[in-house]
Amino acid sequence: MTEPSRLELYLEELKTLVTDPIHKRLLAAYTGDEPKESVELELNRLLIEVLKSED
Amino acid sequence: MKINNISIRGFRGFNEERVIVFHPLLTLIYAHNSYGKTSITEAVEWLLYGSTSKVERGEFKDEYKGSYRNCHLDSSVSTFVKANFSFGTGQVDFKSELIGEDEYSRHVDDNPVECWPIDAELAAISKPFIMQHALKYLLLVAPDQRFKGFAQLLGLDELGTLQTDFVSICTKPKASIPTEVTTFCSQVDALEDGLAARPALNNLYSLFKNFRKGKESFTSFTTAVFNECRNFVLEGTPDESVLPNLLRIRDDYVKKVFSGSITLIPYSAEDRTSNSADLEYFVKVVSKDLITQYCELIAFETSEIIIRHSQFYDLGVEFLTKQPDRCPFCGQELSDSIIKHIDQKHQEAKGEADHLTALLNQRQSVIDKLSQLERRLEICQQRQMSRLTTFLSINNNIDQLGKILLPQHKAYFASVQNAITLLQGVKNQLDKSYVSVTKALYAVQLSVQQSKENIALISQFGEKLIEYSNTVSTSSASISTQESPMSNASQILKHELDLLAGTEDISLLIDLNENLKKIKKAFQIDSILAGLKDLRKTVEQYVGTKMLDAVSNEMTLYVMEWYNQIRTTGDPNVHFSGFDMDRTKKGEIMSRRVQIKASSYGKDLVSAVSSLSESKLNALGLCLSIAMNLKPSCPFNFLFIDDPIQSWDEEHAEQFIDIIRELLKKEKQVILLTHNKNWLERVRTGCRPFNGFYYEIVSYSISGPNIIQKPWCSWTQRLEEVDGILKDETADTVRLQQAEEEIRLAVTDLTSKIYSQKKRVNKDANKLNHNDVRKCLVECGLPTDVINRIYQTFETTDDAHHITDYTPHRERIRRYHSYVHELSKYLE
Numbered sequence: 001m002t003e004p005s006r007l008e009l010y011l012e013e014l015k016t017l018v019t020d021p022i023h024k025r026l027l028a029a030y031t032g033d034e035p036k037e038s039v040e041l042e043l044n045r046l047l048i049e050v051l052k053s054e055d
Numbered sequence: 056m057k058i059n060n061i062s063i064r065g066f067r068g069f070n071e072e073r074v075i076v077f078h079p080l081l082t083l084i085y086a087h088n089s090y091g092k093t094s095i096t097e098a099v100e101w102l103l104y105g106s107t108s109k110v111e112r113g114e115f116k117d118e119y120k121g122s123y124r125n126c127h128l129d130s131s132v133s134t135f136v137k138a139n140f141s142f143g144t145g146q147v148d149f150k151s152e153l154i155g156e157d158e159y160s161r162h163v164d165d166n167p168v169e170c171w172p173i174d175a176e177l178a179a180i181s182k183p184f185i186m187q188h189a190l191k192y193l194l195l196v197a198p199d200q201r202f203k204g205f206a207q208l209l210g211l212d213e214l215g216t217l218q219t220d221f222v223s224i225c226t227k228p229k230a231s232i233p234t235e236v237t238t239f240c241s242q243v244d245a246l247e248d249g250l251a252a253r254p255a256l257n258n259l260y261s262l263f264k265n266f267r268k269g270k271e272s273f274t275s276f277t278t279a280v281f282n283e284c285r286n287f288v289l290e291g292t293p294d295e296s297v298l299p300n301l302l303r304i305r306d307d308y309v310k311k312v313f314s315g316s317i318t319l320i321p322y323s324a325e326d327r328t329s330n331s332a333d334l335e336y337f338v339k340v341v342s343k344d345l346i347t348q349y350c351e352l353i354a355f356e357t358s359e360i361i362i363r364h365s366q367f368y369d370l371g372v373e374f375l376t377k378q379p380d381r382c383p384f385c386g387q388e389l390s391d392s393i394i395k396h397i398d399q400k401h402q403e404a405k406g407e408a409d410h411l412t413a414l415l416n417q418r419q420s421v422i423d424k425l426s427q428l429e430r431r432l433e434i435c436q437q438r439q440m441s442r443l444t445t446f447l448s449i450n451n452n453i454d455q456l457g458k459i460l461l462p463q464h465k466a467y468f469a470s471v472q473n474a475i476t477l478l479q480g481v482k483n484q485l486d487k488s489y490v491s492v493t494k495a496l497y498a499v500q501l502s503v504q505q506s507k508e509n510i511a512l513i514s515q516f517g518e519k520l521i522e523y524s525n526t527v528s529t530s531s532a533s534i535s536t537q538e539s540p541m542s543n544a545s546q547i548l549k550h551e552l553d554l555l556a557g558t559e560d561i562s563l564l565i566d567l568n569e570n571l572k573k574i575k576k577a578f579q580i581d582s583i584l585a586g587l588k589d590l591r592k593t594v595e596q597y598v599g600t601k602m603l604d605a606v607s608n609e610m611t612l613y614v615m616e617w618y619n620q621i622r623t624t625g626d627p628n629v630h631f632s633g634f635d636m637d638r639t640k641k642g643e644i645m646s647r648r649v650q651i652k653a654s655s656y657g658k659d660l661v662s663a664v665s666s667l668s669e670s671k672l673n674a675l676g677l678c679l680s681i682a683m684n685l686k687p688s689c690p691f692n693f694l695f696i697d698d699p700i701q702s703w704d705e706e707h708a709e710q711f712i713d714i715i716r717e718l719l720k721k722e723k724q725v726i727l728l729t730h731n732k733n734w735l736e737r738v739r740t741g742c743r744p745f746n747g748f749y750y751e752i753v754s755y756s757i758s759g760p761n762i763i764q765k766p767w768c769s770w771t772q773r774l775e776e777v778d779g780i781l782k783d784e785t786a787d788t789v790r791l792q793q794a795e796e797e798i799r800l801a802v803t804d805l806t807s808k809i810y811s812q813k814k815r816v817n818k819d820a821n822k823l824n825h826n827d828v829r830k831c832l833v834e835c836g837l838p839t840d841v842i843n844r845i846y847q848t849f850e851t852t853d854d855a856h857h858i859t860d861y862t863p864h865r866e867r868i869r870r871y872h873s874y875v876h877e878l879s880k881y882l883e
Contacts, residue, residue, distance in 0.1 A: 007213045014597050022583055023590045026224075036220040040231040043224065047236045050579050 022046060056173070057692045057724045059139040059146065061099060065128035066136055066153070068094035070759040077693075077726060080719050081747030084728040084762075085735050090752040091760035092728040096184055096695045102136040102151045103177060105159055108186070121156040127757050176690040181208045181683040183691035185699060193679065194651060194664055194672055198637070202602070202647040205634075208683045209605045218598040218646055225591035228584055236580060243577035246570060249563050256560060259283055259567075266578065273575050280567050287561055298568055301561055308556040313459060315452030317471060317548055319478075319541040320442050322531065330531050333435040337524045340428060341517040348421050349499070352414065353508045361411055365404040372401050418503060425500050429493070432523070436489045439530055443482040446541070450475050459551050460544075467544040474537045481530045488526040492519040599636055599644030606634035606649055613682035614675070620714055621674045623706045629655045631663050631675050651675075670702045681714070685721065693724035700734060708734055712741040719745055743768065743776070744793050746800065764821070766804060770879065773801040777872050781865065791863040792855065798871050799852040802845060805878050806831050812883050825850045837881055844874045 004012070007030075015027050029035075029042035057079060064072040068091035075084075075095065086092045097107045101123060110119040124134045134153035139146055149171065150162040161168050171177065193204040206215035224231065247267075250260040262279050265271040281297065288300045322330070340346075374383030375397070382389055389397075449456065449471065460468040495516040502508050553559040567574070611633040618631055630653060637648035653663035660666040667675065677699055684694050696715075700708040715738060718725050729735050739749060746767055754761040780786045780794040800820075806828045807820035813835040823831070828849050832842045848871040855861060 007217065010214055010217060010597075010601075014594065017593050017597060018590065020586055020589070022586065023593070026590065030217065030220070035217075036224065039220065039224055043228060043231040044233050046583065047231075047580055048233055050576055050583070051236055051239055053576070 056690050057141045058099065058726075059141055061095070061102075061139075062135075062137040063095070063098045064136075065125045065132065065134035066094060066098050066101065066123060067091070067125060068755075068760060069098070070125045070127045070757065073759060073762055075750065075762060076748065076764075077724070078746075078748040080722075080724055081715075081742055081745045082724075082726045082750070083735055083739060083747060084726070084750045084752070085732055086728070086730060086752030086760070088730050090755045092730070092752065093186070093697055094760075095728065096186060096697045096726075098136045099138060099695060100182060100184055102138055102149060103171070104182065105151070106157070108182070108184075123153055123157065125759070173690060178212075180210060180686070180689050180691070181680065183684055183689075183693055184695045184697070185677055185680045186695075186697045194676055198648040201649050205606060205610070205649045206602065208679070209602075209610060210688065211602065211605060214598050214601055218594055221594040222591055225587035225594075228587055232584075239573070240577045240580060243570070243574050246563070246566060246574065249566070253560055253563060256283065256563065263574075266574075267581060269578075269582065276574075277571055280564065280571070284564050284568065287564070298565070301565055301568075305553075305556075305558045305561045305565060308558045308561075309552045312552055312555045313452065313455055313548075315449050315456060317446075317449055317456075317541055317545040319446040319474070319534070319537055319545075321538040321542070322442075322535060326438060327531075329438065330435070330527065333431055334524050334528060336431060337428075337520050340424075341520050345421065345424050345428075346513050346517060348417055348424075349503070349508060349513045350510060352418055352421060352503065352506075353510070361404070361407045365407065368397075368401040368404045371397065418506075421503055422500070425496065425503070429496055429500075432489070432492060432496070435527060436485065439485055439527060439534070440482070442534055443478055443485070446478060447475060447482065450479075456548070459548065459555070464544075464547050464551070467547045470540045471544050474541055477533060478537065481533050484526055485530050488519075488523045492516070492523040495519040595646040596644060599646035602646065602649065603636040603644055606636065610634055610682070613686065614678050617678035617681050617714065618675060620717065621678060621707060621710050623710055627655075629653065629660070629666055629668070629671070631667065631671070632659070670704065670707060673699075673702050674707065677711075681718070685718075685723070692722065693726065694718065695726045695728070697728045698730060699727075700729070700731065709737070712738050716742055739767065743772075744790075746793075746796060766820070767800075770801040770804040770808075770875075773797040773804070774872065774875060774879075777801075777868065781869055781872065788861060788863050791865065791868065792861045794868050795852040795855040795871075798868065798875055799849060801875050802828060802849045802852070802878070805875065805882065806845075809835050809837075809878075809881050825853060835881070837878075841877060841881075845878055848874050 011027055011030055015024050018024055018027065025046065026039050026042055029039045032038050058077050060074060060076045062072060062074045063069040068089075075082075084092060084095065097109065100107045107123075110122065128134060135150060137148060137150040139148050148162075148164050150165070151159045152162075153159055161171065163172065193201055193208075196204065203212070203215055206212045247260075247263055250256055250263055253260075259279055262271055262276050266273065266276040281294075284297050284301055285292070287304060288297055292300055371383050375394070379394065380389055381387070453472070453475070456471065457468055460471075495512075496519075498512050499516045502512050549562065553562045614631075615633065622630065632652045632654040635650040635652055637645040637650050639645060651663035653660040653666040655666070663675065664672070677696075681694070683689070684691060700711060703711070715725055715727065719742065727735075727738065739747075749765050749767050751763050751765055752760045753763050774797075777794045777797050780790050780797075783790070786794075803820040803823045806823060807818045810816065810818050810831045818827075818831060825846060829842055829846045832845060851867070852871060855864075
């Protein structure tokens with residue numbers, strides 16, 4: 001198992017500081033070669049989920 | 056990682072290739088201004104990083120375009136920088152060749168590579184260069200840039216990027232909001248605007264706003280909407296009838312004004328799927344099974360005869376089972392060959408009859424398929440026509456519509472007229488194509504029923520079906536293009552009709568009722584977007600705290616250690632006092648604002664940037680760079696220092712020589728470049744025991760700088776140094792080992808000089824080994840006993856200055872010292 005990177009450690013710490021599950025999801029999305037775009041995509045997905053939700 | 060040598064061709068001030076060998080500890084380079092000093096530092100920077108900080112920080116990038124290549128370099132050759140680095144015990148060549156204006160190709164030990172094997176380390180730490188133009192850079196830049204630079208220096212740049220990214224996302228989330236969400240929310244905004252404009256519904260508007268702010272529950276808002284609706288229907292109306300009644304009331308009022316409507320029903324997702332499936336099915340029908348099966352039925356024409364023939368044989372064979380030797384029809388006796396013949400014929404007829412039965416089944420299948428096709432055509436046609444017919448009914452009321460919409464909504468009215476023209480044409484085309492295909496289908500169906508199959512009929516049907524498929528495809532596309540403009544026109548008409556009929560309040564209540572779920576979702580979206588501010592704050596505080604911890608502890612300590620060394624006793628007491636982070640009035644950390652503190656006689660000043668003198672800011676910048684380069688995590692064991700003392704007074708410049716010595720003691724390889732010869736002489740004297748390399752760029756021409764290596768010191772100075780060490784009874788092992796080195800260097804220096812005098816040929820003293828020394832002295836005709844003594848002296852001292860567990864030999868040094876004096880007598 002590889003050691004978590006410095007960035008992963010920062011994000012883990014940050015996740016413990018937020019309570020809103022949406023914020024946790026956005027922080028978790030900060031990965032890959034283009035992390036900013038990845039978070040934007042996750043936010044996009046979140047909003048569409050609300051739009052399409054049954055209730 | 057140390058740098059052993061560098062080879063530069065065609066880069067910046069360098070034209071023809073020049074090689075500079077660096078001393079493992081100290082290399083001094085002197086040159087007048089504009090002789091190419093900085094090009095050396097920049098060459099190493101470009102080699103390692105692919106760009107130089109001068110170009111990176113240049114405000115107008117265009118002015119730096121193509122500036123890496125020397126303009127006099129022969130066009131047939133390329134610009135390159137090559138350096139040899141030591142990593143532990145191994146050595147590696149890095150070479151970078153310029154391609155075009157700012158691209159490059161890289162090689163490690165002549166093997167092409169995409170990136171340097173140490174790229175990750177390079178990115179994580181500050182560059183090993185201290186350049187005059189960059190000294191104050193981090194101190195004087197805008198706070199945001201300073202934060203970025205400090206984050207990089209501290210290896211926290213990922214944290215800086217993380218913060219920038221989240222601030223950007225949370226502050227401007229619009230880029231992440233899909234269009235359908237924006238459209239959705241704007242529809243709810245329109246409802247709010249509608250409520251704001253209706254004084255009679257003012258209470259509801261307040262509730263709406265409170266609900267949006269999260270101050271009211273969804274239930275209380277829906278209850279309020281429903282209660283408001285009740286005001287418009289008869290008392291005692293059951294709950295479930297309130298909305299239908301409201302709709303009826305509005306319709307009744309509106310119909311008095313206008314009985315038409317602009318209704319172009321949009322294709323649902325299901326409709327679009329059905330359209331696609333139908334078109335796919337039609338194409339499949341034409342190209343595959345049905346036509347093949349239909350064509351096979353043509354053989355069916357002779358079926359009647361075959362069937363009767365078979366029945367005839369069945370009957371005859373049945374009678375024959377009772378009287379096998381008599382003809383069942385005339386009673387005549389049958390021979391064996393005739394009986395055999397009848398059996399054979401019966402089998403053949405039976406086979407044909409079986410085949411015919413299969414064809415009969417196939418015919419039924421074709422009939423079924425044609426019926427199915429007929430039904431699908433009908434449904435498909437209905438799907439398109441229902442929309443068109445409903446919409447085109449507005450044509451009956453077009454004059455009245457004009458009176459309502461014109462002149463205020465001229466554009467909307469024109470769009471309706473255009474849509475009528477377009478969609479009427481679509482409808483006619485669909486009608487025509489449908490009639491044509493159904494007619495062809497009927498002819499095919501009839502031919503099967505009558506067993507009069509005909510290839511021409513099925514071919515014609517195929518063509519018509521393809522034609523119809525194409526018409527449906529273009530028609531649905533045309534209808535789709537009109538959906539949005541007609542929906543807009545319909546909204547405008549609705550608004551105008553409500554105005555004319557006085558049903559604005561009722562209409563708005565109906566809309567609210569029908570869109571309650573939509574409103575709830577829109578507010579959920581609002582709440583998510585508003586919550587991003589909290590996320591931003593959390594990220595900012597987190598990054599700010601991390602940064603504060605790094606700058607106020609680790610960084611301040613490192614920098615202060617060096618800053619204290621550069622301070623002079625006579626300095627006015629206005630000094631750098633550490634790093635901090637700016638804070639808001641509430642005491643919260645401002646994450647992107649690194650503060651540089653200063654104090655005077657114990658009192659805090661506003662900021663170092665505004666309080667420190669130019670020279671002290673330079674000194675601080677220098678200390679910052681040194682501190683970062685001495686961090687244990689720094690992979691570089693070398694440091695280029697380019698003209699550091701420009702704005703300093705004598706005393707500070709002198710202090711800096713101590714700092715250089717300190718760096719050398721810490722095994723840091725220093726390459727110091729300056730235009731100040733006097734100061735460099737003092738550095739050379741101050742760092743005399745380190746026996747570094749000394750270069751002078753003595754001239755500059757079109758072919759580039761003329762770099763000459765000069766002796767670190769004279770042989771007489773070296774022998775004086777040895778003498779001093781020998782007289783010093785307290786001289787330790789390190790000093791005595793240095794004495795051996797001084798003797799070795801004096802020998803090479805003297806040998807080179809004697810050879811030059813006697814033979815008129817220059818020999819590079821730095822490159823002479825013990826065999827070279829002996830050979831030179833033999834050629835110069837020195838006595839053998841002298842040569843032997845010098846050979847022994849060189850060989851022994853050469854070994855002595857390399858070994859790590861050196862044992863001092865004072866007597867030997869004394870003896871060698873006298874041998875070298877003896878050698879010096881042969882110098883004319």
